[in-house]
Amino acid sequence: EAGVAQSPRYKIIEKRQSVAFWCNPISGHATLYWYQQILGQGPKLLIQFQNNGVVDDSQLPKDRFSAERLKGVDSTLKIQPAKLEDSAVYLCASSRQTLQETQYFGPGTRLLVL
Amino acid sequence: AQKVTQAQTEISVVEKEDVTLDCVYETRDTTYYLFWYKQPPSGELVFLIRRNSFDEQNEISGRYSWNFQKSTSSFNFTITASQVVDSAVYFCALMDGANNLFFGTGTRLTVIP
Secondary structure, three states, X not given: OOOOEEEOXXXXXXXXXXXXXXXXXXXXXXXXXXXXXXXXXXXXXXXEEEOOEEEEOOOOOOOOEEEEOOOOOOEEEEEOOOOHHHOEEEEEEEEOOOOOOOOEEOOOEEEEEO | OOEEEOOOOEEEEEOOOOEEEOOEEXXXXXXXXXXXXXXXXXXXXXXXXXXEOOOOOOEEEOOXXXXXXXXXXXXXXXXXXXXXXXXXXXXXEEEOOOOOEXXXXXXXXXXXX
């Protein structure tokens, strides 16, 4: 079974530019998560989707971050405009539909904002 | 509020030594799940184990073992006969009743050959 796929793996941009990350969850997983992991910290949830609907986006900085999962499979996370403090690893995870299922993570995208 | 504390920031051991990674959690939920993940230098979080709050049985999987004690709100992870490939950052996490996953700050384990 293929794992969670993410691209790109690395991205370097200048502040105020925009960037987008892509995630393809494990086949059949209805729930998809985006996490931000700042260096030296544990991952923190940004947004959770159930199929193509948002379950929780309370921690998403909506003035600059947006995410979508239009067909209930792939998802895109966008930052516009980026700030220096957005430098982090962005992790995508997926789980089966039922509550309190194990989340499986992708390799992440390392973003550096200069 | 949910909280996970991993007091050990970094640990170094010599290969073949045993090592225990500590995890202490706080929650008011009666039903919750505890997890351990491994993050090697490649960056991917690798799932290791999941435990629910009603199952305090310890678990052993090869060189890995986990000790869950509700009385002390701890879920410690022991690696026996450590190997260089065990070098990674290890995260303990708590999942609440709303499916939210809360991570500790991680423990960086370095196994010296």
